[in-house]
Amino acid sequence: MENLGLLGDAIFFELSNPLILALTLFGVVVGFTFGATPGLTATMGVALFVPLTFPLPADYAISMMIALYCGSMAGGAIPAILLNIPGTPSAVVTTIDGYPMARNGLAVRAYGWALISSVMGGLVAWVALVTIAPALARLALRLGPAEYAAVALLGMTIIATIIPGKLSKGLLAAAIGVGLSVVGLDQITGQGRWTFDTLALMRGIDIMPALIGLLVIPELLKSIFEKQGHASAPKSLKGMLPPIREWLGQLVNTLRSAAIGVATGIVPALGGSVGSLIAYDQARRFDRNRKQYGKGAPGGVVASEAANNGVTGGALIPLLTLGIPGDTVTAMLLGGLMIHGLQPGPRLFETSGDIVWNIMASVMFANLFIIVVGLIGFRFFVRVLDVPRHLLTPALFVLAVVGTYSLANQWFDVVIMLGLGTFGFAAMMAGIPVYPMVIGVILGPLLESELRRALVISGGDWTTFLTRPVSATILALTLAALVLPPVIRAIARRRGGLVPQVPKEYQE
Amino acid sequence: MQRAASAFVTLFLMGLCILLAGPAFEMRAFGRSGSIDAGALPQAVVVVVAVLAILAFSSDAFDHFRGRAEGGSSTRGMTVLLIGGAVLLLLAGFLALWSRLAFPIAAAAFMTSTSLLIAPPETRNLRGYTTIVVVSVAFSLGVWLAFTYLLGVPLR
Amino acid sequence: MIRHLNCIALAAAVALGPFAIGAASAQDFPTREVRWIIPWNPGGSNDIMARILQPILEEEGLPVVIENVPGGTGAIGMGQVATAAPDGYTVGQGTSSTMAIIAQGQAPLRDDQFTHIIRISIDPLILVVPGNSPHETLAEFIDHMRENPGEVTIATPGANNLNHIFAAMTARGAEVDYRHVPYPGGSRVVAELMGNQVEAGVLKPSETMEQIQAGDLRALGVFQEERLDVLPDVPTFADEGIDVFPYGPVVQMAYLDGPAGLDPEVRDTIASAFEAAMTSERFLAFAEENGFQVDPITGEELEAEIEAVSAAIAEVAGQVFEED
Numbered sequence: 011m012e013n014l015g016l017l018g019d020a021i022f023f024e025l026s027n028p029l030i031l032a033l034t035l036f037g038v039v040v041g042f043t044f045g046a047t048p049g050l051t052a053t054m055g056v057a058l059f060v061p062l063t064f065p066l067p068a069d070y071a072i073s074m075m076i077a078l079y080c081g082s083m084a085g086g087a088i089p090a091i092l093l094n095i096p097g098t099p100s101a102v103v104t105t106i107d108g109y110p111m112a113r114n115g116l117a118v119r120a121y122g123w124a125l126i127s128s129v130m131g132g133l134v135a136w137v138a139l140v141t142i143a144p145a146l147a148r149l150a151l152r153l154g155p156a157e158y159a160a161v162a163l164l165g166m167t168i169i170a171t172i173i174p175g176k177l178s179k180g181l182l183a184a185a186i187g188v189g190l191s192v193v194g195l196d197q198i199t200g201q202g203r204w205t206f207d208t209l210a211l212m213r214g215i216d217i218m219p220a221l222i223g224l225l226v227i228p229e230l231l232k233s234i235f236e237k238q239g240h241a242s243a244p245k246s247l248k249g250m251l252p253p254i255r256e257w258l259g260q261l262v263n264t265l266r267s268a269a270i271g272v273a274t275g276i277v278p279a280l281g282g283s284v285g286s287l288i289a290y291d292q293a294r295r296f297d298r299n300r301k302q303y304g305k306g307a308p309g310g311v312v313a314s315e316a317a318n319n320g321v322t323g324g325a326l327i328p329l330l331t332l333g334i335p336g337d338t339v340t341a342m343l344l345g346g347l348m349i350h351g352l353q354p355g356p357r358l359f360e361t362s363g364d365i366v367w368n369i370m371a372s373v374m375f376a377n378l379f380i381i382v383v384g385l386i387g388f389r390f391f392v393r394v395l396d397v398p399r400h401l402l403t404p405a406l407f408v409l410a411v412v413g414t415y416s417l418a419n420q421w422f423d424v425v426i427m428l429g430l431g432t433f434g435f436a437a438m439m440a441g442i443p444v445y446p447m448v449i450g451v452i453l454g455p456l457l458e459s460e461l462r463r464a465l466v467i468s469g470g471d472w473t474t475f476l477t478r479p480v481s482a483t484i485l486a487l488t489l490a491a492l493v494l495p496p497v498i499r500a501i502a503r504r505r506g507g508l509v510p511q512v513p514k515e516y517q518e
Numbered sequence: 519m520q521r522a523a524s525a526f527v528t529l530f531l532m533g534l535c536i537l538l539a540g541p542a543f544e545m546r547a548f549g550r551s552g553s554i555d556a557g558a559l560p561q562a563v564v565v566v567v568a569v570l571a572i573l574a575f576s577s578d579a580f581d582h583f584r585g586r587a588e589g590g591s592s593t594r595g596m597t598v599l600l601i602g603g604a605v606l607l608l609l610a611g612f613l614a615l616w617s618r619l620a621f622p623i624a625a626a627a628f629m630t631s632t633s634l635l636i637a638p639p640e641t642r643n644l645r646g647y648t649t650i651v652v653v654s655v656a657f658s659l660g661v662w663l664a665f666t667y668l669l670g671v672p673l674r
Numbered sequence: 675m676i677r678h679l680n681c682i683a684l685a686a687a688v689a690l691g692p693f694a695i696g697a698a699s700a701q702d703f704p705t706r707e708v709r710w711i712i713p714w715n716p717g718g719s720n721d722i723m724a725r726i727l728q729p730i731l732e733e734e735g736l737p738v739v740i741e742n743v744p745g746g747t748g749a750i751g752m753g754q755v756a757t758a759a760p761d762g763y764t765v766g767q768g769t770s771s772t773m774a775i776i777a778q779g780q781a782p783l784r785d786d787q788f789t790h791i792i793r794i795s796i797d798p799l800i801l802v803v804p805g806n807s808p809h810e811t812l813a814e815f816i817d818h819m820r821e822n823p824g825e826v827t828i829a830t831p832g833a834n835n836l837n838h839i840f841a842a843m844t845a846r847g848a849e850v851d852y853r854h855v856p857y858p859g860g861s862r863v864v865a866e867l868m869g870n871q872v873e874a875g876v877l878k879p880s881e882t883m884e885q886i887q888a889g890d891l892r893a894l895g896v897f898q899e900e901r902l903d904v905l906p907d908v909p910t911f912a913d914e915g916i917d918v919f920p921y922g923p924v925v926q927m928a929y930l931d932g933p934a935g936l937d938p939e940v941r942d943t944i945a946s947a948f949e950a951a952m953t954s955e956r957f958l959a960f961a962e963e964n965g966f967q968v969d970p971i972t973g974e975e976l977e978a979e980i981e982a983v984s985a986a987i988a989e990v991a992g993q994v995f996e997e998d
Contacts, residue, residue, distance in 0.1 A: 064669060065707070154871035155855075178577060182570035186531070189538075189563040195749050195781060196556040198856050199833055202782045203560055204541055212753045212782050231602045234636050351742045353715060357865060398641065401653050404632035407609060408625050412661055416671040420757075424613060432606050436530070439523035439599060442574065458559045459858070465553040466855050467827050467872065 013144050020367035024375060030070050034372045037074035038379045039387065041081020045088075046391040048095045049233030049399070050406075052082035056342040057226045058406065060218065060349065061413040068350035069365040073372035075346050076326070079339050080132055080376040083319045084384060087124035087311075088391050091117055092241040100318040103286040107303065107310030114306050122250035123308045124315045125384040126257065127264055131316035132377035134268035135275070135323020140370050147331040150356035155463035156475050160484035162457035165334045166449055168278050168491045173443045177496075180446050183437070187450015188457075190215050190430075197459045218345040219414050219423040220430055220451050225338050226410050227431025228438045230403060238399050241392055250385070252308070263293050263309055264316045271317035275324020278336045278449075285324075289317035323373065329354055330366060334453065341448050349417065519595030521578050528575040535568040601636065608632050621673040622658045629654035703762055703940050710738040711766035713751025715859025718831065719881040719964075720767050720928060723795065726960050727951050736947035747832030747856075748772035749781035752931065756787040760933040762940035765791065768931040770924075770983055771835030777988035780834055785984065789936035790976050792945045793929040794952065796967040797878045799840055799897040800908065804867050805890045807874075812895040812914045815874065816848045824851035829872040831860045836926045837876040839990055840897045840918060844876075847916035867891060878926070879904055879965035899923070904965035921990040925983060929976065945972045 024030050037059075044055035055078045063071030086101030091108035104124060111120035153161070166188075170180040193204045194214020205211040267289035274285035293313035294303045303310050325336035326343075333355035335341035347354050352362055359366055414427040434444045468474035475481050542564050545557025612628035633650040641649075665671045710728075714720045724740050731738050743751030748771055755766035768788065775781045801812070809815040819826045828844065830837035833856035845852035855872050857863045860881040867875050868890050879902060885891040886905070893908045897918050901910055911918045930948060932941065949970045951957060961968045971979060 061665075061671070062669065064671075151865060152869050154866065154869060176574065176577060178570055178573045182567065182574050185563055185566045185570060188559070189567060192560045192563060195753065197750075197858060199556050199780065201545075201556050201780055203545065203556060204538055205782060206541070207782055213757060214750065227606075231598075231605060234601060234605070235598060238638075349741075351740055353742065357715075357861060361861065400633050400637040400641065401650065403636065404629040404654070405657050407605070407632065408612075408629060408658065408661060411609070411612065412625075412665060412671075412673065415673070416665060416669065421617075428606075428609055428613065431609075433527075433530075435602055435606065436523055436527050439520065439595070439602075440527045440574075441520050441524065441578070442527060454559075462554055463855055463857070466853055469825065469853060470553045 013140070016363065016367045017140055017371065020364070020371035021374070023368060024371050030073055030368070030372065031375060033066070033070055033074040034077040034375050035379050035383070037077025038081035038376055038383045041078035041083075042085035042380075042383055042387060042391055043394055044078070045082030045085025045097045045101075046394050047397070047402075048089050048093075048097050048238075048395075049229075049236035050402075051098055051229060051338075052079050053338040053342050054226050054229060054406065055079075055082060056339055056346065057218075057222050058409045058413055060342070060346045061416040063346070064349075064416070068347070068352055068362075069368040069372075071350055072343070072347060072352075072365075072369050073376075075343055076322075076369065076373055077376035077379070079343070080319065080322050080373065081380060081383065082339075083132075083322055084125065084128035084315070084380045085391060086318075087121065087128070087315055088388075089241070089395060091120045091124065091311075092392065093395070095237060098318075100283045100286060100321065101314070102283050103290045103314035103318075104311055106290065106314070107305075107307050108314075110304070110306035111308070111311065116306065118244050118247055118250045119252065120306075120308070120311055121384075121388065122252055123260075123311045125381060126251065127260075127267070127312040127315040128319045128384075129377050129381050130264045131268040131271055131319035132322060132380065133374070134265060134316075135272050135320045136370075136374050136377060138272045139323040139326055139373060143327050143331050143370070144359060146327065147356045147359040150331055151360075153356070153480065154478075155460040155467065156478050156481040157484065159457055159460035159464055160475060160481040160488070161332060161334070162453045162460065164484050164488045164491065165278050165328075165332075166446070166453050166457065167488045169449045170446045171491055171495055172278075173446060175441055175443055179440075179442045183442050183444065183446035184450045187447035187452075188454035190220060190447070190451050191454035191458075197455055198462055213420075213422075215426055215430075215451070216417065216423060217348060217451060218417050219427040221342055221345050221448055222410055222414050223427040223430030224434040224444050224448055224451075225342070227407075227427070228434040228444060230406055230410065231435055232438070234399070234403055236399065238395075241395050247388065256308070260309060260312045263297070263312050266292060266296075267313040267316035268320040271320020272324035274317075275321035275336055276327050278328065278334055283318075285321045286314040286317040289313040319377075326373070330358060330369075331356055333358075333456070335449070338445055338448065341445075341452060344452060519599065521582055523599070524575050524578045528571045531567055531571040535564050535571075539564045604635055605632055608635070622655075622662045625658035625661065626654045629658060703943050704736060706763065707737045707739045708762065708944070709758075709764045710740050711751045711755055711764065712740055712742050713748035713766060713769075713772065714831065715742060715861050718860040719797070719878045720769065722880065723928070723960075724767065726957060727948075730951040730954050730956060731947055734947040734950045736944065736951075747775050747781075747835055749775060749783060752788075753781075753783060755931055756783055756933055758933050760789070760935040760937075762932060762936060762944060765930055765932045765944065767794070767928055769835075769928045770926050770987065771832050771837065773980065773984050774835045774839075774987040774991055775833075777984045778834060778991050785980070787934050788931040789934055789941055790980055791930040791932055791936075791941055792948045792952075792970055792972045793927060793976055793979070794948070794968075794970070795928045795961070796969055797880065797926040797928065798902055798965065799837060799876055799878055799926055800882070800893050800902075800905070801840075801844060801874055801895045801897070802867065802877055802882055802886070802891045802893050803874045804870055805885075805888075805892055806870070807892060809894070810892075812909060812911070812916075815894055816844075816914070816916070818873075819845065819848040819850050819852060825853065826874070827853045827855050827872040829855040829857055829863045829866060829875040831858070831863055831877070832856055834991060836924060836987070839924070839987075840876045843897070843911075843918040843920075844874075844895075844916075846920075847911065847918070864891065883964055902965050904963070921986075924986050924990055927983065929980065 040055055044050045056075050082098055086098035087104050089095045089097040090101040090104040091112050094105050094109040096102045096105055108120045166184050170184040173180045193211055196203055202212055270289040271285040290310055290313045293309050294300050297309045325340045328334045328336055329340045335344045344354055411424055414424050417423055542560035546555045547557040547561055549555040608628055608631055612624055615624035630651055662673055665673050712721050712724050728738055743754055748769055752766050752772050755764055758764035776783050803809055809818055828841040830841050841854055860877055863875045866872050882891055886893055893905055896902055896908055896910045952968050952970050
């Protein structure tokens with residue numbers, strides 16, 4: 011009840027505050043643009059726009075970045091439908107039915123479905139966010155060092171094992187990330203580690219330069235080789251929104267897909283594409299017209315888009331309550347929060363409650379803006395596809411460099427960023443995933459310091475992790491995360507069953 | 519291609535591990551009564567990274583040996599490596615130039631050369647080249663003005 | 675409301691920005707916001723104090739943005755101050771805790787990497803236990819420590835600092851060993867106490883008053899010669915016959931630091947804005963409520979004070995942590 015009041019206050023605050031609404035709207039427009047351009051991702055969008063938010067108060071800045079995140083998910087449907095190219099990795103599934111619909115002359119209607127489902131998915135996720143996050147944060151406040159250490163271990167394990175590719179490479183990447191976090195002063199004793207007595211290294215490797223280097227630079231390099239398609243905007247936008255009766259027929263599908271999206275969003279690293287694949291699978295199973303799927307069934311577009319927008323709200327839950335980012339965009343958002351002096355985690359609700367509620371209120375506004383921006387801006391976003399890639403990419407590199415420099419006006423940050431970018435590119439070529447490194451950088455310090463604290467409290471007794479019920483449960487989950495995926499895969503292979511698989515070329 | 523990259527990354531990581539092992543093992547790993555100290559994590563990282571790097575590379579080599587080579591043609595991998603590497607070199611050049619010259623000049627030079635490197639064949643004509651130069655100069659100047667005067671980040 | 679005005683001002687600044695071109699010099703300082711690094715978690719006492727000062731400083735013509743860079747007993751954040759450009763746009767909150775680890779050579783930082791600008795506060799420290807702890811008095815807690823030698827946990831924000839010294843002094847008073855648990859900031863210690871993860875903590879009144887009044891925490895003793903005005907019922911350690919200053923008095927203080935080589939003119943501009951803000955009624959009322967003293971000394975006086983406290987801490991710490 012108290013939360014409802016706080017949320018109401020936050021919504022009223024935003025309504026009476028044109029600047030925050032304008033920034034949210036701006037974020038949605040930028041997000042749509044990044045989402046609609048194949049090769050540009052929400053991660054890049056957030057990274058490149060963080061420096062522009064410096065002069066703003068924290069909640070304004072974060073609202074804009076989250077709006078960018080939500081907008082990009084919706085924007086990704088445009089090239090998916092018109093060109094059969096997903097604008098963001100999570101729009102892969104939208105292509106399955108969206109593109110056939112476009113070929114049947116129903117491009118505008120397919121886009122209408124995508125838009126409505128995006129907004130619905132986003133709003134369902136928002137409800138989940140405002141109900142689950144505060145409760146989870148309150149629960150998490152009771153966690154002690156042993157439980158924190160277990161949670162950090164769980165997050166790292168899930169990510170290292172779930173990432174497609176070899177387990178050894180996922181774990182290697184996570185270990186490299188943890189190694190990066192060692193550089194600098196030890197959190198507990200303040201003694202320098204791997205600093206070689208230089209002041210520059212004593213600062214440690216800041217999260218944002220590391221994230222920009224590891225995530226943005228390799229992605230930008232990859233985007234050079236992305237196909238560039240040219241689409242012409244449909245002449246008439248008539249019939250974009252489906253009739254209410256058809257829409258009611260998809261309501262169950264929308265809600266179920268959104269719920270699937272939220273659930274996959276909460277689990278770190280599953281990400282939008284997996285969420286929409288599962289939702290698509292379920293939608294086909296339950297739909298009477300299941301034969302139409304793959305040939306242009308609106309239900310397929312609805313499932314995919316509702317789910318991948320559901321993921322956004324889901325991914326914000328572990329970010330705001332535990333400080334664990336569920337995907338690359340939320341990792342970037344975490345960097346953004348820290349730059350504005352907010353340490354994500356259960357205490358965020360206590361120390362900066364008003365800011366958190368404002369952020370959550372703007373998630374709602376962002377989703378409402380999606381429909382407006384999507385309707386009015388459709389023609390513009392189609393034209394974005396025509397921006398020549400060879401002019402755009404160099405400009406984004408410049409923004410990445412300038413953005414990194416402006417984080418702290420530190421030349422050394424740019425060097426770190428470029429060094430890690432080069433390493434990230436080499437790792438990508440070697441099939442070593444970059445995302446676990448990012449998670450290692452973020453969760454490594456948490457895991458280490460909490461582990462050390464837990465051991466001091468227990469007097470050096472390692473069984474404390476097993477005798478405390480909560481940490482024992484989390485550790486059991488960790489073990490399951492390590493053991494189950496290969497087992498499930500083996501069983502599925504034996505049954506010759508369908509395991510949803512993201513086409514390899516679209517894997518993040 | 520992947521195997522070559524894998525070999526390179528593994529070698530690089532091994533070198534790094536050797537360099538960092540000294541300072542890591544100088545630190546105390548265990549404190550009084552079984553608690554762990556500042557040295558434990560760096561030591562663990564050095565060992566784990568070294569082991570996993572070798573493991574990852576040998577598994578790639580094993581796949582190759584068994585004939586389960588990487589998908590995708592090797593020529594495409596080569597193009598990605600060459601162009602990606604060239605762009606990274608240009609970026610490094612941009613930083614080096616920026617430390618000596620004014621930001622807009624360095625940025626415009628970087629943008630022009632990168633655009634020229636990756637421009638598709640159909641834009642390789644006078645009009646295309648003019649566009650590249652104009653866009654590069656205008657964008658660099660715009661970024662410089664915006665950051666220096668609007669955001670209060672002086673880009674020398 | 676103030677935030678709202680800030681935004682309007684910001685919008686105006688954005689609109690007028692291109693016309694405000696001019697070379698930055700000491701006279702113009704400040705032409706933009708000053709980054710004030712608080713090397714502790716948000717919600718801790720230094721952070722709360724900074725956020726009270728922020729709007730007053732703005733009125734004094736010194737706009738600041740507060741950036742929390744926690745960790746390493748403040749060394750990580752102060753390391754950023756030390757390596758920043760000495761243009762006055764990066765300052766940080768130095769505390770005797772960070773000073774202590776620098777004095778002991780625990781951090782690769784030196785005192786001469788900083789320009790000391792102004793002293794902000796002098797803080798007493800107290801021993802607190804959770805509100806539902808079975809120990810009602812200091813004597814009961816000391817007895818508890820004696821009955822469980824080497825097993826009672828005392829938490830502090832950071833390690834090798836004054837809080838740590840006093841935790842060790844408490845154990846020394848009980849003549850037994852104890853378990854010291856360092857956390858990255860006062861607010862986390864408060865949360866862990868309330869969650870009964872640790873048995874006691876050494877904290878400042880400013881970060882615990884709210885919880886003490888709500889009954890979530892209980893203050894047992896004051897690490898100072900006299901009782902506190904805000905907690906008149908809480909005895910000092912000396913009242914209970916425990917000497918926590920066997921090596922001479924040491925005091926917890928916070929002061930503003932810039933990187934070494936700061937232009938004296940810029941330093942004085944910052945110092946006078948802070949002095950005006952700190953002696954404002956609003957801040958003095960806040961100080962009284964939270965039980966810390968305001969004594970804004972600057973210049974050579976501040977240098978001498980920091981040197982003296984630093985030497986005292988190094989001496990005490992050398993003898994205390996040997997035993998630890």
